[in-house]
Amino acid sequence: xxxxxxxxxxVPRFDHGSRVPGWDEAVDLTKDPAEVPDPATTPxxxxxxxxxxxxxxxxxxxxxATVPALREVQERYGWCTxxxxxxxxxxxxxxxxxxxxxxxxxxxxxxxxxxxxxIYVCTNISCSLCGADELYTTVRDEVGDDPEFNxxxxxxxxxxxxxxxxxxxxxxxxxxSLDEVPTLVQQVRDGAEPLPDKQLAxxxxxxxxxxxxx
Numbered sequence: 001x002x003x004x005x006x007x008x009x010x011v012p013r014f015d016h017g018s019r020v021p022g023w024d025e026a027v028d029l030t031k032d033p034a035e036v037p038d039p040a041t042t043p044x045x046x047x048x049x050x051x052x053x054x055x056x057x058x059x060x061x062x063x064x065a066t067v068p069a070l071r072e073v074q075e076r077y078g079w080c081t082x083x084x085x086x087x088x089x090x091x092x093x094x095x096x097x098x099x100x101x102x103x104x105x106x107x108x109x110x111x112x113x114x115x116x117x118x119i120y121v122c123t124n125i126s127c128s129l130c131g132a133d134e135l136y137t138t139v140r141d142e143v144g145d146d147p148e149f150n151x152x153x154x155x156x157x158x159x160x161x162x163x164x165x166x167x168x169x170x171x172x173x174x175x176x177s178l179d180e181v182p183t184l185v186q187q188v189r190d191g192a193e194p195l196p197d198k199q200l201a202x203x204x205x206x207x208x209x210x211x212x213x214x
Contacts, residue, residue, distance in 0.1 A: 034097035037090035044087040048076055052091045062092050066102050070109050079110040107154065114150035117188050119143070120167040123153040126160035130175065135164045138178050142185045149188075162200055172200035 051072045055065040069092055073084035080103045082096075089096045103109040108120075121127075121136040136153045143149045157172065159165050165174025168188060173195050176184065180195060187194050196202065 034095035036093055036095055037086050039090055042086060042090040044090055045076070048072060048084075048087060049091055052088060056092070063094060063098075065092060066094070066099060067106065067109075070099060070103050074109060078116060079113055107152075110150070115146070115148045116150075117148055118150045118152075118167070118169055119188070120152050120154040120157065122155075122157040122159065122163070122165055122167075124156040124160075127163040127165060130163040131178075132164035134178060135166070135176055135181070138181045139166070139185070142181050146189075149185075159200055162198070162203075165200075168194040173198050174200070 052065065052069045055068040055072070056062050059065055069088045070080055070085075073080050073088050077084045080099075085096050085099045085103070089099050092099070100111070103111050119139055121132060121139055123132045123136055127135075132153075136151075140151050143151050154167070157165065157167055159172050159174060162172070162174030164176060165172060166176060167173075168184065171194055173184070176195065176198065180198075184194050193199070
């Protein structure tokens with residue numbers, strides 16, 4: 001019996017999955033082997049260099065600072081630009097190819113231009129059972145073609161107790177009802193806090209010594 005392999009792009013579960021752009025692009029074998037950028041010919045902004053070196057100092061091996069270094073690049077340029085990767089590779093003394101291999105592995109590291117406001121809607125099983133697929137569609141419709149937004153579904157954000165939820169510019173919010181989506185999106189556009197009363201960081205804890213809602 002011949003088993004037909006399943007193409008994940010044909011599986012409905014992955015219609016809006018968290019696959020980053022380029023996950024299925026083949027490597028270019030015609031390129032020259034990657035080399036560590038030459039510090040003499042690779043200008044690196046002083047603040048970016050200082051931030052990356054501060055991360056390097058935390059680890060016994062420079063390579064261990066790759067992810068935080070890429071985060072610094074993304075914070076500075078809005079995404080992991082080829083120029084930024086080259087600069088980080090220069091400071092880390094690694095090849096740009098190694099940094100790209102790491103950046104394309106992690107969903108929260110962007111390798112293409114995106115909007116400055118990120119809304120990641122969790123669509124894993126707990127959130128999905130609570131209406132996350134409808135929430136994702138509603139957020140997408142509300143944002144429309146606004147280039148300032150980067151709306152993606154996410155396989156799991158690890159906050160099942162507030163399902164359905166989303167990470168809004170790094171802030172965990174939930175549970176989010178469909179009728180709250182217009183307010184949420186407008187708050188992001190205005191630079192205001194997203195649904196303050198539903199932020200995970202402000203939820204009360206059973207620990208009497210934990211921080212309160214303040």
